[in-house]
Amino acid sequence: MQAMHPDIERVLITEDEMRERVAQMGQAITRDYAGQEAGIIVVSVLRGAAIFMADLVREIHLPLEMDYMAISSYGSGVKSSGVLNVQKDVSSDIAGKHVIIAEDIIDSGLTLSKTIEHLRAMGPASVQVAALLHKNTSNQVEIDARYVGFEIEDEFVVGYGLDYAERYRNLPYLGVLKPAVYATVDGQ
Ligand code: IMP
Ligand code: MG
Numbered sequence: 001m002q003a004m005h006p007d008i009e010r011v012l013i014t015e016d017e018m019r020e021r022v023a024q025m026g027q028a029i030t031r032d033y034a035g036q037e038a039g040i041i042v043v044s045v046l047r048g049a050a051i052f053m054a055d056l057v058r059e060i061h062l063p064l065e066m067d068y069m070a071i072s073s074y075g076s077g078v079k080s081s082g083v084l085n086v087q088k089d090v091s092s093d094i095a096g097k098h099v100i101i102a103e104d105i106i107d108s109g110l111t112l113s114k115t116i117e118h119l120r121a122m123g124p125a126s127v128q129v130a131a132l133l134h135k136n137t138s139n140q141v142e143i144d145a146r147y148v149g150f151e152i153e154d155e156f157v158v159g160y161g162l163d164y165a166e167r168y169r170n171l172p173y174l175g176v177l178k179p180a181v182y183a184t185v186d187g188q
Contacts, residue, residue, distance in 0.1 A: 005168070008158075008175040013150060015172040018160060021149045022052065025130060026059020028147060029100065033062055038125040039097045040064040043090055045071055045115060047169070048104035051161035052132045052149075056102055067092050071111060084114035095123040104161050105133040106148075109141035116143075133157070133174070 004011060013021075033040055042060070044053035046068055057066060070088035099119055103112055112129065119127050130147035137154045158164050159171030164181070 005171055005175070007168070007177055007181045008171070009178045011173050011175045012152060012157060013160075013174040018149075018173065019055070022055045022132070023059045025147050025149055026056055026061075029056075029130065030059075030061045032146075033060075033098060036098060040100065041067055041090075041092060041094055041097045041124075042100045042102055042130075043067045043069055043094075043119065044102045045069050045104070045111070046088070048161045048163065049102050049132070051169070052104055053102040056130060065092060065097075067094075069115065071115060084111065084118065086118065090119070090122075093122075094119065097124050099124045099127045101127065101129045103129060103131045103145075105135060105157070106131045106140075106143055106145060107135045107137060108139055109143040112143050112145075113141045132160070 040062060042053060042057055042064055044050055044066070047070070053066070057064065067090045068088065069086065069090055072085045072087055101112070101115060101119070106112055112131075116127055116129070128147070129143065129145040131145045132149040134145065134148045134151050135154055136151060155176055156164065157174050158168035158177055159174045161169050162174070163169045164177060168177075
């Protein structure tokens with residue numbers, strides 16, 4: 001195992017725990033969608049969910065397509081604006097297909113609820129959510145995520161695809177940053 005990154009205060013979810021849980025999520029999806037007539041398309045919301053998506057689809061043992069959306073609602077800070085700015089839409093025709101949105105984290109739920117609305121308008125057979133993380137915050141839009149990897153407390157996390165100011169996405173585990181790191185990035 002590699003040494004912990006010096007900016008990380010504590011590891012919340014290790015690489016092994018992550019692998020095990022993502023495998024379970026893939027098994028659940030494989031079970032639930034087996035024998036479906038309509039095609040499955042897993043849509044990842046860039047950029048945070050790219051790593052989760054890559055690991056998840058390799059644990060789903062069914063034919064599927066992969067597609068990507070790029071949405072901005074956060075800027076480089078830590079709070080959601082709630083405005084869905086679609087920078088890149090899905091490339092495939094999702095009408096009549098079973099869509100599974102692979103999302104990194106549900107925080108306020110604003111990004112996801114808007115994304116679901118956006119995809120539903122294209123006439124898919126169904127839309128379900130597979131979220132790696134769900135944050136326990138008080139200010140949440142109700143999201144019925146069928147697959148959730150981990151429930152976490154309301155703190156800012158990085159790694160396994162999640163960033164702070166575009167850094168730390170490549171850490172193989174999920175961790176909490178040292179408070180001094182925020183001070184450096186925000187205040188120069
Ligand atoms: P929401 O609209 O508040 O649910 O924001 C969801 C998006 O915010 C996620 O897709 C992430 O990109 C980002 N986000 C929320 N919480 C965190 C965090 O703790 N670390 C890194 N990114 C986060
Ligand atoms: Mg994201």
